[in-house]
Amino acid sequence: MMEILAVLGFPLLGGALLAIWGERRWAPEFNSATSLCTFLAASLLAFRILVSGPLIVLNEQFFVDSFNVFLVVLTAFVSFTTTLFSRPYMRNEQILSSLSSQQLRLYHSMYQIFCFTMLLALLTNNLGILWVAMEGATLATVLLVSLYRSRESLEAAWKYFILCGVGIAQALFGTILIYFAAEKVLGAGGTALLWTHLDAAKGSLEPTVLSIAFVFLLVGYGTKVGLVPLHSWLPDAHAEGPTPVSAVLSGLLLNVALYAVVRCKILVGGALQNRFADDLMIGFGLLSVLTAAFLLWKQKDIKRLFGYSSIEHMGLMTFAFGIGANFAGLLHMTVHSLTKSAIFFAVGHAVQHSGTKSIDAIRGLIQSPAVGWGLMLGGLAILGMPPFGVFTSEFLILTHAMQSHPWATPVLLVALGVAFASIFGKVQAMVWGEMEGKTLPHAPAFLPILLHLGIVLILGLYIPPHLARWYHEAARLIG
């Protein structure tokens, strides 16, 4: 219980303090420190769960099991490493894009609030609060995306808000329908929205209502996952916001939204006793993978490129959870989150280094070895090259698909092939070649890139038995 309060309290308190002092010279360090504390608290929480099993506390409002504690740790970890990256990055930005002190305050404060809403969404046991937290995360990121207040960033933020606002309103309708179905079984009042109670009673929930509810929930939270055809906010928001925000959007927020979808799927699947929810997820997932893979080819903006790549991978995970490859799906969540944020770290420095986001204009990143190699290796990792972890998870998803849905395998292979060709060609061109870049006033942070890629590499070669047991436990919970 103390751990949960700490996990939620640190970012909230940090956000409040940074709203006052966010422009001070030591604010980035304070930001990192807050995230480090959150991460430590999350690790402690995970340890507790591993030792003593699921935890339901505070009037049943919070619920932690292996599934969400693993995402809590991942979220806390990536948000911590992102603050490390953001430290020199934002200092450079302050000079290059002349951010005002007010903007810096907003950035630091909203970053922590954003982490808070994501952790709240993961930890809460109440589907209504889950919705509130997701909407809160949208609002916080809208402010982050529009940070530069340029035409493009305002447009991206507006698009993001309207699309996700509309989408998430559909999710609220779905939540209302679930409450409506649950009220009949569990009685009126607070318990009818508590996930643990719903899970226990899922067999007796009304199937018709739940199937309609799931459509609304999938459309709603699916908009935030970035599933095609509801994805059009995602590349814009990734491209126009500050790079640390792109990293946490791709690495974390999409995961949290997918977490919400999966939680709902568990309920609906249990109530319906058929594959309706799974089939919907398979359909949306495949469509996203395919569309995003082919759209990758046309991208000219480096951040949009990796934004589309995120759509592709989120589609793959949705597909994986749809066919029941839960272990592979969870592993892919982890490795994608780590790899994609590492890529965005490298991309951020590359963009600062060359002063442009256009793929055609960025050349010779290898001059700064860590950026060049980081982007190259990150690119290879995200494309599913062995020995990185993405290869393992994609391999597992593909083999599982071959067993249960053989027809989907060629589709996936084509999509992965197209994605490989587009991204590899573009990344290679950017890394090699000749170009005079700027020298940055603050040296880039390499530690986060190395750390992330290192973990992904290790996960590709060897999954520690503790971790594997943990994944299996979580995969079993998803069912």
Add this chain to the structure above:
Amino acid sequence: MSAFGLFTQILQLLLSLLLAPFFLGWLNQCRAWLQNRQGAGIEQPYRKLGKLFHKDAVIAESASPLFRMVPYVLFGAMCLAASIVPSLATDLSFSKAADAIALAGIFALARIAISLAAMDIGTAFGGMGARREMLVGFLAEPALLMVLFTASLISRSTSLTVIVETLAHRHFEIYPSMAFAGIAFLMVLLAENARLPVDNPASHLELTMIHEAMILEYSARHLALIEWASSIKLFAYVTIGIALFVPWGIAQAADWLGMAFALPILIAKLLVAGAGLALIETLVAKQRIFRAPEFMGTAFLFGVLGMLVHFLLGA
């Protein structure tokens, strides 16, 4: 066919013929008062009819026999319409002749007749008026049907007398569907009777007139019949409105005492309706003719919504 039925039928028809110009006069008088004018008096339509009947008719050289026939067709159609709408009692001998859908058909017949006559002479105004009339009518008719359907759905019959009887003799309930239908009906009434905001009955401005453009070539008794028919049409519409939306006080079959009360109640309702219409006409401005489809589209929308709401809410 009961004696009471026959009696009410004849009484109602006579009443419609006589009261129709009175209602028009009252409406115009209210409008005049609201606009701070003296007004021509309630009896003005009667005087006008009298004057026209005493004149010699002039007919265009190019007119065909159709042109002469139309005023009678029009007048006959409107008399039929007025006699099947229950305004005094729900026991009418003619009521079996036509139901709510046929009523819309009778109005359509009259519209087609007058449009043909307008085009018959071959003047520019006639053709223009006919075209506009058909446009408005074409859009107003579905809306009117939707209103009638909503009422039919509640009473499970398309016969006007049955509808009115059901609506009048059940205990008071709020029907949201009827509220929608009421708004739609009001809009249809305004459009079909050449009132503001679709047409201005007091204007002969060539850019905007619809009804007046069609009857420019008529004179004397023909014009009198047409004017009279239009006033009966307005009267019929108002009594449909009264019958559907405020039917209380209407007499039942063989209810002589009810009959005695029905007439004063009807006249009181007519006075209120006339004043209300005058108020609306004072408050709204004439719309451009191109906005008429939008206006009628809205009426149709309300009609459909009324029906849908009825299906969903059962009320």
Add this chain to the structure above:
Amino acid sequence: MAGQYINLLASILLLLAFAMLSQRRIKSLINLFMIQGMTLVANTVVIASTTGQTHLYYSALLTLTLKVVILPWILYRMIRQLNVEWDVETLINIPSTMLVGIAIVIISFNLALPISHLAGTITRGTIGIAMACVLLSLLMMITRSKAISQVIGFLSMENGLFFAATSTTYGMPMVVELGVALDVLVGVLILGVFFFQIREKFESLDLKHLEKTEEE
């Protein structure tokens, strides 16, 4: 009797949704939004008094303060400061929008039919109307190009959802309702700031100017 009032109020909500769809003037749009809020409050109070669900009184009070007083006040203030009080939006093809609206109503009524059969609440018939209101607001957001009208569309969609919650289940748990209200309020404040920034950068609040970054 209460059921009749609820049905009437539900119909008024549906009517307001259509009125918003066809309203060209921004100020009138805010008025309509306010009336929508009042209808919701009336509806909630009627349900509360018939069913004896006391928490619904609180939620009615919350709706009253937020949706009838605070949000319209913020919006009025905003349009005055932005000087768009008398702006008229050019809406193309209102009749066909209306037809699409009718289609939406039919679809949502059909979709709601199985749910309303299951509902034991006195308000069962109104679920379809709530769904229709949500989707009509969505349609409104699609057909509008001005930033403020889109936001009003968003807010009226939230109203539709609130109506859905009260009519299907006599309201969500209070903690959720409070959270939703907070989100909406913060959202409107953020968007208010956005209006000024968009105006400053684009010299207009018309989002047609905002389509520079093409969809690739």
